[in-house]
Amino acid sequence: MPSLPLLSATLMGVYLAAFLALTARSARAAERPAWLFGLGGRQGLPALLFRLSFAGALVYPALLAAGLPPAPVLVDPSLPARLAGLLLALGGGVFAVHAQHHMGTSWRIGSAAGHSGAIVDTGPFRLSRNPVFVxxxxxxxxxxxxxxxxxxxxxxxxxxxxxxxxxRVEEDVLAQDLGAAYRAYRQRVPRWL
Structure with missing residues (x-):
């Protein structure tokens, strides 16, 4: 059986590849850029933090699998707990990819006034306004x-x-761009789950 760090690195790599491929597909289908972090205010810090967390989630377990001495674990989880963690990670990755795919041409990375797509309120967006983030x-x-x-x-x-x-940034932009339709969606669907 492959090591848990190797499984984690592989899962993160597959997730990031799917994320980037779906982003490129959405941008082509919509005939406009999907990367909006540079267009809207107050997004520099979140953009940096996303990049750090995703890069770290890919690189750190890969380094562990390659023999980097690990940081001490705070609690040594049992094998069932570790497997449950991997299943949660797999389920989360699949859920995020499914939600991103479901957004279709409304998919954006970041948010900027005047660049909002149509409200998607079907599929996973009936359960959460932010299922990709969930x-x-x-x-x-x-x-x-x-x-x-x-x-x-x-x-x-x-x-x-x-x-x-x-x-917070996205909610402000969507309320500005989509007005009453977005406010009604906010009333119907919770922010997380």
Whole structure:
């Protein structure tokens, strides 16, 4: 059986490849860029934090699998707990990719006034206004359960902070761009789950 760090690195690599491929496909289909972090204010810090957490979630377990001495675990989880963490990570990655795919041409990375797509309120967006972020947090939280050391916990905390900061920006932009339709959606569907 492959090592847990190798499984984590592979899962994160597959998730990031799917994320980038779906982003490129969405941009082509919409005939406009999907990367909006540079266009809107207050997104520099969340953009940096997303990049750090995702890069770290890929590189750290890969380095562990290659023999890097690991940070001490805070609690040594049992094998069933580690497997449950991997299942949570897998489920989170699949949920995030499914939600991103479901957004179709409305998919954006970042948010900027005048660049909002149509409201997507079907599929996973009936359960959460932010299912991609929910899945991403599940992904990294699963890794933290699998290996609860200071590095993995910090990567998860950085992602949670990035998500919280970014959601505030996106909600402001969507309310400005989409008005009453977005406010009605906010009333019907919870922010997280």
């Amino acid at each position: 899945g991403q947090v599940m992904l990294l939280a699963g890794f933290a359960i699998t290996r609860p050391d200071a590095v993995q916990l910090a990567l998860t905390a950085v992602l949670v902070l990035a998500v919280r900061l970014q959601v």
